Amino acid sequence: EVQLLESGGGLVQPGGSLRLSCAASGFTFSSYAMNWVRQAPGKGLEWVSTISGSGSHTYNADSVKGRFTISRDNSKNTLYLQMNSLRADDTAVYYCAKDFPGSGSYYTVDFWGQGTLVTVSS
């Protein structure tokens, strides 16, 4: 059974940093691209970052470029999101999600974690 468990969320001041983790199990982690998608309170979904299975290719939304870094450790079956220079509008539930290879796109995802809440506030 596929499981994705996010952790690392919490309250952080504007300008601060946070690292999110996503522990994966139930599938061959290194074979799949992974995504971070966020949802601000009461709002819709917003794609944040994607990383290929090997980790050699990464893609980021313009809103987080230069501030967030997606990475993975395939030996630990874990996905990360390093978030720096956090702003109030980064406040959201952050979901990690597994790529669905049947679509031919890294961005289509078929399993989502339960999410971790990041609150940026002074």
Add this chain to the structure above:
Amino acid sequence: DIVMTQSPLSLPVTPGEPASISCRSSQSLLHSNGHNYLDWYLQKPGQSPQLLIYLGSNRASGVPDRFSGSGSGTDFTLKISRVEAEDVGVYYCRQVRQDPPTFGPGTKVNIK
């Protein structure tokens, strides 16, 4: 960026009746390979989103056959042949044809 729009944004439904959601993109999602790079997701209350439809019309594993996706280019439709109470939630379309992938604003489906 490709802008996605959905209508209606709110949809009261009656169990047993059909329902339909429209999704439009500001640019064509049709690739030269013949596929439309359009997904549908459902986020049930208090839950994470789940994949319903990929490539415009393909049901994801485990999705009931009362759900169907259709359309091509810039106009797409998600249909529920007979709504059940468990189908309430917010439905999102999402284009994955071009970077960055973008979601529609969501359609909230609730029982009348």
